[in-house]
Amino acid sequence: MRRILLLNPNTNKAMTAAMRAQAATHLPPEAELTTVTGSFGFPGVATRVAYAVASHAALDAYARRESDPDVVLLSCFGDPGLEALRELAPCPVVGLAEASIRAADRFADTFAIITVGLPWIGMLEECVAAARPASGFAGVFAVDGAGFDYVRSPETVLGALDGLAEQAVAAGACTLILGGGALAGLKHRLHTPARYIDCIEAAVIAALAADAPHAGTAVRQTAGSKGLSAPLAAVIDGLARSA
Structure with a gap:
C-alpha cells in the first residue's frame, strides 16, 4: 500500500477536495490518500507574490500533516516550494508541473x-x-x-x-x-x-512510481529562525539535530 499525501499550498479547501477526488480516480484501491491545505496565504496562486507565499505555506502544511506518507504530491501547478519540500521531507516529493513535463517529454x-x-x-x-x-x-x-x-x-x-x-x-x-x-x-x-x-493524472502516476523513502537533506542553517509556526520549526530543528 502506498500512502500519498496530497498537499495543496493555497487556502482553498474546496480546491483540495476537488483535486483529491480527481487523484483518487487514478489510484489503485489499496492506496491511501490523505490531504492537507495551506493554513495561510491566498485561495489561489496566480502571481509571483502568491507563489512565494505558497512556497512557505507548502512547508508549513507538510509540517502539519497528521501522518507520515510514502510520497508527497505537491498539488499546485507550478510547484511552489518543490525543492524546499524535497530538502525537508524524508520521502519523494512529486510536483504537478514537473511530473507533467516529464510525461510530455517521453x-x-x-x-x-x-x-x-x-x-x-x-x-x-x-x-x-x-x-x-x-x-x-x-x-x-x-x-x-x-x-x-x-x-x-x-x-x-x-x-x-x-x-x-x-x-x-x-x-x-x-x-x-x-x-x-x-x-x-x-x-x-x-x-x-x-x-x-492531465496534470493530476501525471503526478499520481509519478507518485506511484516514485522511489522508496530516502533520508531527507539535513537543514543546517536553523539558528536564529523567527516567526515560523511551531510545527514547521519542530521539523526543521529535528533535521538539524540529526545532521
Missing part, C-alpha cells in the same frame, strides 16, 4: 502548456526551462482569470481551453499539458485534436 515531440491566469505564462516558461526537457516546447498559452473559479463552473472554461489548444497546435505542439488542478478531468471534453496530459 513522447519526444513538441509540447505546450494551456492554463488559466496570464501571469502564469512567464512563471511556467521558467518552470519548463528549469526542467530542461529534451522535447521541443511551443510555449504557454493562457486565458485570463483564476483556476479555482473554474472548479465551480467548468463549462465556462471549455470553450476557452479549446481556443488555447488550437493556438498551441498551430504553434507546432502535438502534446498539450492541462496546467492546473482546476483543469483536471477535462481532457476528454476538449475537441481540438491533440494528445492531452
